[in-house]
Every structure is written in C-alpha cells, then in structure tokens.
Amino acid sequence: MTPVQTKALPAIWGFARSMIGRYRHEITTPALLLDLPVVRLNIERMAERMNGHARLRPHAKSHKCAQLARLQIAAGAIGLTAATVWEAAALAEAGVEDILIANEVVHDNKIFELTRTASRARVTVAVDDLNNARTLSDAATKANTRIGVLIDVDIGLRRCGVRSEGAACELALRVGRLLHLELRGVMGYEGHCALEPDRPLRERKTSEAMLKLAGAASAIRSAGLPVEVISAGGTGTYDLTGSYPGITEIQAGSYVFMDAARQDLVPEFALGLTVLSTVVSRQDDTLVVDAGKKTIGVDFALPRLVGVEAKTRYVSEEHTVFDVAPSCALVVGQPVEIVPGYCPTTINLHDVYHVIEDGKVVEIWPVFARGPGGGGPT
Amino acid sequence: MTPVQTKALPAIWGFARSMIGRYRHEITTPALLLDLPVVRLNIERMAERMNGHARLRPHAKSHKCAQLARLQIAAGAIGLTAATVWEAAALAEAGVEDILIANEVVHDNKIFELTRTASRARVTVAVDDLNNARTLSDAATKANTRIGVLIDVDIGLRRCGVRSEGAACELALRVGRLLHLELRGVMGYEGHCALEPDRPLRERKTSEAMLKLAGAASAIRSAGLPVEVISAGGTGTYDLTGSYPGITEIQAGSYVFMDAARQDLVPEFALGLTVLSTVVSRQDDTLVVDAGKKTIGVDFALPRLVGVEAKTRYVSEEHTVFDVAPSCALVVGQPVEIVPGYCPTTINLHDVYHVIEDGKVVEIWPVFARGPGGGGPT
Numbered sequence: 001m002t003p004v005q006t007k008a009l010p011a012i013w014g015f016a017r018s019m020i021g022r023y024r025h026e027i028t029t030p031a032l033l034l035d036l037p038v039v040r041l042n043i044e045r046m047a048e049r050m051n052g053h054a055r056l057r058p059h060a061k062s063h064k065c066a067q068l069a070r071l072q073i074a075a076g077a078i079g080l081t082a083a084t085v086w087e088a089a090a091l092a093e094a095g096v097e098d099i100l101i102a103n104e105v106v107h108d109n110k111i112f113e114l115t116r117t118a119s120r121a122r123v124t125v126a127v128d129d130l131n132n133a134r135t136l137s138d139a140a141t142k143a144n145t146r147i148g149v150l151i152d153v154d155i156g157l158r159r160c161g162v163r164s165e166g167a168a169c170e171l172a173l174r175v176g177r178l179l180h181l182e183l184r185g186v187m188g189y190e191g192h193c194a195l196e197p198d199r200p201l202r203e204r205k206t207s208e209a210m211l212k213l214a215g216a217a218s219a220i221r222s223a224g225l226p227v228e229v230i231s232a233g234g235t236g237t238y239d240l241t242g243s244y245p246g247i248t249e250i251q252a253g254s255y256v257f258m259d260a261a262r263q264d265l266v267p268e269f270a271l272g273l274t275v276l277s278t279v280v281s282r283q284d285d286t287l288v289v290d291a292g293k294k295t296i297g298v299d300f301a302l303p304r305l306v307g308v309e310a311k312t313r314y315v316s317e318e319h320t321v322f323d324v325a326p327s328c329a330l331v332v333g334q335p336v337e338i339v340p341g342y343c344p345t346t347i348n349l350h351d352v353y354h355v356i357e358d359g360k361v362v363e364i365w366p367v368f369a370r371g372p373g374g375g376g377p378t
Numbered sequence: 379m380t381p382v383q384t385k386a387l388p389a390i391w392g393f394a395r396s397m398i399g400r401y402r403h404e405i406t407t408p409a410l411l412l413d414l415p416v417v418r419l420n421i422e423r424m425a426e427r428m429n430g431h432a433r434l435r436p437h438a439k440s441h442k443c444a445q446l447a448r449l450q451i452a453a454g455a456i457g458l459t460a461a462t463v464w465e466a467a468a469l470a471e472a473g474v475e476d477i478l479i480a481n482e483v484v485h486d487n488k489i490f491e492l493t494r495t496a497s498r499a500r501v502t503v504a505v506d507d508l509n510n511a512r513t514l515s516d517a518a519t520k521a522n523t524r525i526g527v528l529i530d531v532d533i534g535l536r537r538c539g540v541r542s543e544g545a546a547c548e549l550a551l552r553v554g555r556l557l558h559l560e561l562r563g564v565m566g567y568e569g570h571c572a573l574e575p576d577r578p579l580r581e582r583k584t585s586e587a588m589l590k591l592a593g594a595a596s597a598i599r600s601a602g603l604p605v606e607v608i609s610a611g612g613t614g615t616y617d618l619t620g621s622y623p624g625i626t627e628i629q630a631g632s633y634v635f636m637d638a639a640r641q642d643l644v645p646e647f648a649l650g651l652t653v654l655s656t657v658v659s660r661q662d663d664t665l666v667v668d669a670g671k672k673t674i675g676v677d678f679a680l681p682r683l684v685g686v687e688a689k690t691r692y693v694s695e696e697h698t699v700f701d702v703a704p705s706c707a708l709v710v711g712q713p714v715e716i717v718p719g720y721c722p723t724t725i726n727l728h729d730v731y732h733v734i735e736d737g738k739v740v741e742i743w744p745v746f747a748r749g750p751g752g753g754g755p756t
Contacts, residue, residue: 028487030750061695083696103696104658106668106711109406128659129710152659158691159699160659160666191694275750280482281506281530281538288538290484293677294726295750313536316569317439317722318461318481321537332507333484344695348672348727351749371729372408372653372673 016352016364024361025335027354029278030291032346033337034353036362038272039256040071045268046238046255047075054242057081057100057231059253062344065353066094067365068256081231081251085110085117090368092121100231101125102187102251104152104160106132115143124148124184124229128162133175140180148184149175150229153216155188155209168216172225185229186220188213189251194236195261195300202265206237210244217246236265259343261301274306274337275346276354279330280319287322289336294318296338297345306337315341394730394742402739403713405732407656408669410724411715412731414740416650417634418449423646424616424633425453432620435459435478435609437631440722443731444472445743446634459609459629463488463495468746470499478609479503480565480629482530482538484510493521502526502562502607506540511553518558526562527553528607531594533566533587546594550603563607564598566591567629572614573639573678580643584615588622595624614643637721639679652684652715653724654732657708658697665700667714672696674716675723684715 019027027033050056058072061083069080069091079098082088088099098121105114105125117123118140127133127149140147151168154161162168168186176183190209196202210232217227233241233250235258242250254262257273275296281288287310294317296303302312303320308330310322320338330336340346347353348370355363397405405411428434436450439461447458447469457476460466466477476499483492483503495501496518505511505527518525529546532539540546546564554561568587574580588610595605611619611628613636620628632640635651653674659666665688672695674681680690681698686708688700698716708714718724725731726748733741 029485032750104710106658107407107656128661132710135711154661158664159694159697161661163661278485280484283506283532283539283541286536291750293675293723297671299671316537319537332482332510333513345671349750372410372669372727 016354019354019361020364022361023359024276024354024356027276027361029276029335030295031276032350032353033274033276034355034365035272035274036355036357038270039068042256042258042269042272043071043075046252049239050076050242050250052243054247054250057249057251058256059083059102059251060087060091062253062347063256064090064347064367064369065365066090066368069094069096078249079122081253084369085113086369088123089113089117092117096121098122099124100150100249102189102231104128104132105136111135111139114147115139115145118145118147119143122148124150126150126152126160126187127171127175128152128160130171130174133171133178133181137178137181146180146182148182150185150187150231151175151216151220153186153188153213155190155212155232156193156205157189157191159191161188165216165219169219169223172220173223176225183225185227185231185248186213186217187229187231189234190232190237190241191234194234195265196236197265202237203240206240207244210241210247214244214246235262254343257343259301259340259346260304261299261342263339271339273343273346274339275303277320277336277338279332279334279336282330282332285323285326287324287328287330288319289322289338290318291338292316292318292320295349296320296340297342297349299342299345301341303341304339306339308336394732397732397739398742400739401737402654402732402734405654405739407654407713408673409654410728410731411652411654412733412743413650413652414733414735416648417446420634420636420647420650421449421453424630427617428454428620428628430621432625432628435627435629436634437461437480437629438465438469440631440725441634442468442725442745442747443743444468444746447472447474456627457500459631462747463491464747466501467491467495470495474499476500477502478528478627480567480609482506482510483514489513489517492525493517493523496523496525497521500526502528504528504530504538504565505549505553506530506538508549508552511549511556511559515556515559524558524560526560528563528565528609529553529594529598531564531566531591533568533590533610534571534583535567535569537569539566543594543597547597547601550598551601554603561603563605563609563626564591564595565607565609567612568610568615568619569612572612573643574614575643580615581618584618585622588619588625592622592624613640632721635721637679637718637724638682639677639720641717649717651721651724652717653681655698655714655716657710657712657714660708660710663701663704665702665706665708666697667700667716668696669716670694670696670698673727674698674718675720675727677720677723679719681719682717684717686714
C-alpha cells in the first residue's frame with residue numbers, strides 16, 4: 001500500500017459507507033454524486049469512438065478514482081494517464097499496469113516515488129530537460145528499474161515542452177543514451193485548443209498543433225530513434241486528435257463526467273457528476289446554496305443548477321448565489337444538484353464519490369491523491 | 379474527538395512530522411509554508427489595532443488551524459468565527475470556548491453537529507429564515523442545549539441575510555420566542571466593499587453598509603429586544619468597520635497570512651503564507667512550477683513568485699506558468715516560493731502547514747475541516 005491510497009480511506013470511509021442504500025437527499029451536503037448509468041454510458045461511448053489508429057489512455061486527473069480507472073480499462077483503455085506521481089502510485093495500487101505521467105517529475109522525493117511505482121507497473125514520464133532526464137536515469141539505475149520517456153513538445157500551449165523539432169531531436173538523442181530510461185516517443189497537449197467554442201476554428205488550431213507534434217516525431221525517427229508513442233488529446237479535441245494521422249494515444253479524461261465548461265463542446269457525452277447541495281437562504285430573487293469554491297471547481301465556466309430555472313450570479317467560498325424568478329418554489333432546506341464549472345478541479349475538493357443508481361447510494365468510492373505532494377514517500 | 383479533527387491527523391501526519399528540523403528545500407513540493415515570526419507579528423498587530431469599542435473574533439475559514447486559533451485567543455480575541463459547522467466543531471475540539479458560525483446552518487446532519495458543538499462551547503449562528511430558526515430550536519431543545527442567534531442582515535452583498543430593517547425586526551421578534559435559542563444581535567458582511575482598491579470609495583461603501591447594519595440593530599432594539607452583538611468586518615475593511623459606532627465584533631481572518639489579493643489593500647500586515655514549489659520546466663522566457671489550481675487559491679488575484687522578477691502568465695491545475703527574463707537564473711529542480719492569490723481558498727487544498735522559523739521546519743500543524751461536509755456526524 002502506498003501512502004497515497006491509505007490516505008484517502010480512513011478519513012470519511014466509515015461514515016460515508018453508512019450512506020449506502022440511502023436516498024440521495026439523506027447525504028450530508030455538499031457532496032459529490034456520481035451517476036453510475038451515465039458514467040458507464042460515457043465510458044462505453046468513448047470506447048466505441050476510439051476505433052481508429054489512436055488508442056485511449058484516459059486521464060485520471062479528472063476522476064482520481066480507482067474504480068473508474070478499472071471501468072475504463074475494462075472498456076478497452078490501454079492504460080491510464082496521470083498528472084502527478086501520486087496519482088500514478090494510486091493507479092498502480094489499483095492494479096493499472098501501464099501508466100503515463102503526462103508531466104515532468106522533478107523533485108527528489110517524487111522521483112523516488114516514481115521508481116517505486118515503476119517497479120510495479122509500466123511507467124512512462126514526460127521529459128523536456130536533459131538534467132531532469134539524467135536524474136531520472138540515476139534514480140532508475142539505483143532502484144534497478146526502467147522508466148519510459150516521452151519527449152514533451154510544446155505545440156502551442158506555451159507551458160512545458162521543448163520549443164522546436166531540433167530541440168526535441170537533440171533531447172531524444174541524449175535521453176536515448178541514458179541508462180535505465182527507455183525512449184518511447186513524444187507527447188504534446190493542445191490545451192489552447194480544447195476549449196475553443198468555434199468548431200471550425202478548434203479543428204484548424206488542433207490540426208496546427210498536431211502538425212507540430214508529428215513534425216517532432218518525424219525528426220526523432222529521422223535520427224534513427226524509435227517513436228512508438230505519439231500522445232495528445234483532451235476531451236474537447238479527442239475526435240480531432242484521435243483521427244489525426246500518426247497519433248497513437250489520446251489522453252482525454254473529463255468525458256467520463258463532463259461539466260459546464262465542456263457540455264456544449266462535446267454534447268455526445270452526458271453529465272455524470274453533480275454536487276449535491278442544500279438551499280441555505282432564499283430572499284426574493286436570490287437563492288443561496290451551501291456549496292462554493294471550496295466544493296466546486298469554477299475554472300472556465302460557472303456552475304449551473306440542475307432542473308431549475310436559475311442564473312448563476314456568483315460563487316463564493318461556501319456559497320453559490322443564483323438569480324431565480326419570484327415564482328421559483330425552492331425554499332430553505334431543500335436539496336438541489338449543481339453541475340460543476342470544471343470537473344478536474346471539483347473532484348480534488350472531495351473525499352468520496354457517492355455512487356448513485358435509481359436515486360439511491362449504491363457505493364462509496366474514494367478520491368485518491370487529493371493532497372498537494374500527496375503525503376510524500378513513507 | 380469529533381470526526382472533523384480525527385480526519386485531518388492520520389493522513390500525512392507521520393511523514394510530515396519527520397520534516398521537523400529539516401530545511402525548507404527538503405520538503406516535498408508543493409507544500410504550504412507558514413512563516414511563524416511574520417504570523418505572530420500579524421496577530422499582535424491586529425490585537426493592537428482592536429483598541430476601540432469593537433473586539434476581534436477572527437475568522438477561522440482563512441486558516442482552519444487549531445494552533446493559530448489558540449494564538450489568536452492568547453492575543454486577546456474574544457472567540458473565533460467559523461464558516462461551517464465542521465470548522466466550529468474543530469475549534470471547540472481545539473479548546474475555543476466562544477464560536478460564531480457566520481452562516482446559516484441548515485441540513486439536519488449539520489444541525490445535529492451544531493447541537494453537539496453547542497454542548498461544549500458557547501455557539502452562535504446566523505439566521506435569516508424563520509423555518510430554519512424553528513428547526514434549530516427543535517434540535518437544541520431535543521439536545522437540551524442552547525444556541526445563540528444573530529439575525530443575518532444583507533448589507534449590500536446580496537447573498538444571505540434579510541433584506542430590510544422590517545424583516546430583521548420581524549424575524550428577531552419570532553426568534554426571540556423560540557425555545558433554547560438566544561437572540562444575541564445582528565451580523566452583516568460587507569464582502570462587496572472588502573476588495574475595493576480605491577480607499578475613499580471603500581470607506582464610503584463600507585459606511586453605507588454599516589449604516590444598514592446599525593439600522594437593523596436599532597429597529598430590533600426599538601422592539602424591546604436585546605442586541606448585544608453587532609458583527610461585521612473583513613481584512614480589507616477591519617479598520618473601517620472596527621471604528622464604526624456600535625459595531626461590537628470584527629470577523630477579519632486573512633490578516634494572519636495575507637495574499638496577493640489583499641497585500642496592497644492593507645499593507646500594515648505582512649505576507650506569512652507561501653506555497654513551496656519546484657521549477658519543473660524552463661524554456662527560454664517560460665518558467666513552470668509544480669503548483670497550480672489544485673494547490674493555490676487564485677480567487678481575486680493571480681499568485682506571485684517571491685523574490686524573482688516574473689510575471690504570472692496563467693495557472694493550470696498542476697502548474698503555474700511565469701514569464702521571466704532570459705537572464706533569470708532559475709533552472710529545473712530549484713525551489714521557489716509562491717504567494718497565493720487568495721489565502722482562504724489555498725489552505726483547504728493542503729493537509730498541513732510546515733511552520734518555518736530561521737529557514738527550518740519547526741512544527742507541523744494540521745489543516746482541519748478540509749472536506750466538504752466535513753465527514754458528517756459520527
């Protein structure tokens with residue numbers, strides 16, 4: 001057991017599990033509700049759509065949940081993507097055998113955890129710096145394990161990643177010579193395209209980004225090095241990247257739940273995640289609920305009230321405030337459900353999912369690797 | 379022991395405590411650093427400034443920390459303010475004897491926890507709805523305890539709170555007759571003034587808000603009811619509300635730490651909280667660190683890099699991206715410190731504070747009541 005997994009469980013486990021079999025309105029609010037039939041449908045739908053060259057390696061940062069990772073693997077995913085080494089450790093603990101950390105892993109304590117994880121699962125990590133690669137090589141050698149490497153290429157987001165084909169090629173050549181590292185290919189993330197609401201523009205920007213990624217891959221191949229993996233793709237662009245020639249893996253993750261930010265972009269997936277909340281104040285046209293920024297991710301879009309005619313006025317720490325018509329029948333004490341603005345920054349604010357089927361709690365699933373740093377190595 | 383307090387401790391406790399005596403750069407990043415001398419100074423400075431009629435009841439939502447609550451009490455605070463019943467329970471567990479929950483408490487499970495807390499500390503809660511007050515009265519009667527009540531008055535934020543003096547008076551009259559509730563006064567929060575950068579405008583808006591609050595208090599007094607408490611005030615307005623005639627209690631809390639959103643508004647307090655982070659990527663003018671929105675609150679202001687000439691470009695889930703000059707000497711692997719955009723939505727993303735003095739970790743303090751719902755009653 002890694003410290004990551006043991007962290008999540010004892011906290012709320014006993015009490016939360018006592019909710020199994022109860023109706024959703026009995027759950028203490030605010031609480032995360034997972035609509036199991038909808039989530040299963042989203043997972044199946046994505047699996048059906050991944051029928052071309054690219055395979056799905058869904059991103060666990062959007063759910064941080066062992067049970068969901070297993071459902072995705074069962075539906076055909078080739079492995080999982082993680083944002084942090086602590087998510088990777090939790091995925092390995094959950095039995096996932098092939099994990100991509102789509103980020104640079106740098107701090108000594110994290111690299112130590114990386115080697116521990118690499119000793120129990122096939123692990124690949126993003127690299128954009130030679131010194132970091134050398135440190136990874138030293139650690140892998142010391143731990144007598146192997147770490148896969150994708151050269152991280154900036155394809156327009158201007159975050160991590162080398163800035164040119166030449167730099168990608170040079171780094172690949174050097175990484176290829178480092179002991180206990182395995183050069184597996186390239187990755188790039190078109191985060192600057194994924195939320196573009198104009199579909200033709202999204203297509204054009206995504207094509208430009210994939211052209212850069214494919215170019216870096218070609219340059220590395222031309223230098224005689226292997227590129228078995230070309231990884232990209234978010235929920236907003238999965239179909240564009242997934243059908244782009246040469247792309248082998250798609251990292252989309254939020255399709256499992258969806259949220260207010262992506263609902264209109266990819267309407268083929270349904271809303272499977274809400275925050276259960278209670279009306280705590282009603283004054284004329286103002287409705288206030290007991291869930292705010294400490295409960296709901298509001299990146300890229302405001303949260304929405306489910307099934308009620310309401311306009312989201314603003315979100316504060318422990319409240320969301322809605323404009324409602326005077327005729328709105330909601331009063332203090334009633335339960336409501338809220339669609340998060342952005343699901344990846346919602347789930348890390350919660351200890352557990354209340355898994356709902358037919359209006360009742362059927363299971364409690366913990367959220368793993370919530371804390372920053374994840375607790376560090378034991 | 380309440381479930382709130384037991385939640386925070388086991389998680390990261392053992393590993394975090396092993397950091398005591400170590401240098402800050404040995405801490406696994408991202409991590410919360412608390413500069414103890416600065417925080418002590420901020421607490422002393424606020425205590426010195428509360429020398430008029432109003433007394434300080436600092437808000438625990440900004441720190442969620444038993445040790446800080448005790449330091450504030452030792453410096454003269456009359457009690458603590460809490461945003462949720464779970465924070466109140468944790469404060470009672472920490473030995474705080476007088477607690478104001480400056481919010482409506484509505485859900486049955488939360489009201490049960492409220493009565494438990496009221497049996498071990500003097501507890502006051504905000505009310506803006508008669509049915510909620512009746513439910514509180516029933517629960518307090520059943521638990522054979524007493525709950526104090528402040529009538530919550532909207533003074534311009536348009537969130538919770540009754541909308542007129544007449545409504546405040548009518549609600550007070552009815553609450554005053556409910557068994558096991560004690561009407562103690564009124565509260566209002568001038569949240570719409572607290573971040574106004576133009577000082578004269580901030581003064582004028584705050585005066586208007588306090589006039590409304592004082593008006594509601596007068597109306598209730600005129601009806602022959604007691605108003606021993608008139609509570610208001612945030613860090614951005616503490617000196618204005620604290621000197622307004624009749625205001626008895628100030629709820630300011632973030633002065634303890636400060637953050638990028640308030641640094642220029644109230645420069646008499648110093649920065650006492652940072653997020654320790656590691657440079658994970660450096661490409662030309664782009665510096666990327668391993669702390670993002672899952673680690674740093676970015677409400678109202680972007681985070682800033684400490685002691686480095688850098689412009690914050692954007693914050694994503696696990697990264698913050700900075701523009702730096704080509705001459706910037708920072709490379710991958712180096713530690714940096716980041717001033718959060720907003721401290722109350724930073725601390726709930728962390729398990730513990732690394733308490734720093736003379737560059738070393740001297741103590742580890744847990745963050746309490748992190749989870750939404752706080753785990754519910756046992």
